[in-house]
Amino acid sequence: MKYRYNLDKSSKKYHCPNCNKKTFVRYFDNEKKEYLPNEIGRCDRENKCGYHTAPKGNYIKTYEVKYTTPPPISYHSYTLVSHCGRNYKHNNFVQFLKNIFTIDEVKTVILKYLIGTSKFWDGATVFWQIDNNKNVRHGKVMLYNIKTGKRLKNASGNAFITSVRSLLKLNNFNLKQCLFGLHLINKKASQTIGIVESEKTAVIMSLFKPNYVWLATGSKHGFKYEMLKPIISYNIIAFPDKGEYNDWQSKAMELNDYGFKIKVSRFIEDSNHVNGTDLADIYLEQIRTSKKPKTVTTITNTSTNFSRVKSITEAKIKRMMKKNVNLLKLIDVFELTDENNLPINVSSLKD
Numbered sequence: 237m238k239y240r241y242n243l244d245k246s247s248k249k250y251h252c253p254n255c256n257k258k259t260f261v262r263y264f265d266n267e268k269k270e271y272l273p274n275e276i277g278r279c280d281r282e283n284k285c286g287y288h289t290a291p292k293g294n295y296i297k298t299y300e301v302k303y304t305t306p307p308p309i310s311y312h313s314y315t316l317v318s319h320c321g322r323n324y325k326h327n328n329f330v331q332f333l334k335n336i337f338t339i340d341e342v343k344t345v346i347l348k349y350l351i352g353t354s355k356f357w358d359g360a361t362v363f364w365q366i367d368n369n370k371n372v373r374h375g376k377v378m379l380y381n382i383k384t385g386k387r388l389k390n391a392s393g394n395a396f397i398t399s400v401r402s403l404l405k406l407n408n409f410n411l412k413q414c415l416f417g418l419h420l421i422n423k424k425a426s427q428t429i430g431i432v433e434s435e436k437t438a439v440i441m442s443l444f445k446p447n448y449v450w451l452a453t454g455s456k457h458g459f460k461y462e463m464l465k466p467i468i469s470y471n472i473i474a475f476p477d478k479g480e481y482n483d484w485q486s487k488a489m490e491l492n493d494y495g496f497k498i499k500v501s502r503f504i505e506d507s508n509h510v511n512g513t514d515l516a517d518i519y520l521e522q523i524r525t526s527k528k529p530k531t532v533t534t535i536t537n538t539s540t541n542f543s544r545v546k547s548i549t550e551a552k553i554k555r556m557m558k559k560n561v562n563l564l565k566l567i568d569v570f571e572l573t574d575e576n577n578l579p580i581n582v583s584s585l586k587d
């Protein structure tokens with residue numbers, strides 16, 4: 237007895253539509269002598285993926301199919317998130333932000349990213365990974381220096397980092413990480429997403445450039461298909477840390493072949509900063525040298541006010557540029573706007 241469909245017996249493997257690893261075996265139609273569509277097949281990535289779509293009809297297994305359903309993803313409860321949403325006097329990262337931004341700005345990002353506090357180390361911060369379906373997948377606990385905003389390290393040089401899962405000793409917790417900030421994605425694909433490596437950078441950039449949605453991969457290896465899959469339809473600008481440009485750029489080219497729209501910014505790579513420098517570092521440095529005023533001017537949308545405020549901002553920038561020549565580049569790269577969200581005319585500043 238011959239079956240109409242069987243899994244391809246050759247060693248040819250394709251990219252899995254679920255996990256994107258090249259471990260995917262397609263079905264062959266013996267009647268039509270052709271492969272079935274790309275998504276009909278089985279992922280052979282052991283115990284990791286479990287994707288298997290079989291053709292309908294008179295399909296019968298031609299050999300033993302070991303199909304293991306991956307264990308369900310574990311989630312933390314929201315109660316935990318709200319429980320950690322307090323005690324910000326003992327949250328070094330939040331206190332660091334308060335030295336730079338206004339109370340209102342800091343409050344905004346706390347609520348936006350649901351930043352938490354942990355007592356595990358005095359001053360520790362919790363960054364929750366909440367997915368696009370509002371499930372809480374992970375809580376990263378980290379400790380920052382209150383003055384510099386840099387990660388603190390212990391005597392043996394290791395950064396203070398743990399997870400809510402470890403602290404609660406949830407041994408059977410099936411961790412599947414997602415992008416930090418993924419819960420901020422809405423259905424409007426008109427949003428532009430800025431991707432950075434660290435949670436801290438995403439939070440800070442959301443204050444400097446609020447018209448992007450800022451997400452973090454959590455590590456340089458987090459810039460990959462499985463993590464980025466939920467945002468495939470969005471325009472994405474990736475800002476790799478200094479030294480990571482080539483890695484992220486080649487990954488982005490691969491992902492763009494699968495329908496992503498990722499641009500990788502060279503801005504940090506082309507700067508004179510040391511390896512490991514990230515976007516927030518550069519931005520904070522700009523602020524320190526230019527002493528950005530904290531007040532926000534509100535204007536009515538009349539043309540007279542419009543041009544007056546614009547020219548004030550542009551005059552300010554001209555003064556700031558005398559102190560820091562990189563500023564113009566920064567405005568250009570991020571299509572910066574003034575405090576009223578109006579575009580800054582870069583060409584008018586160049587002379």
Ligand SMILES: [Zn+2]
Binds near residue numbers: 252287
């Ligand atoms: Zn797979």
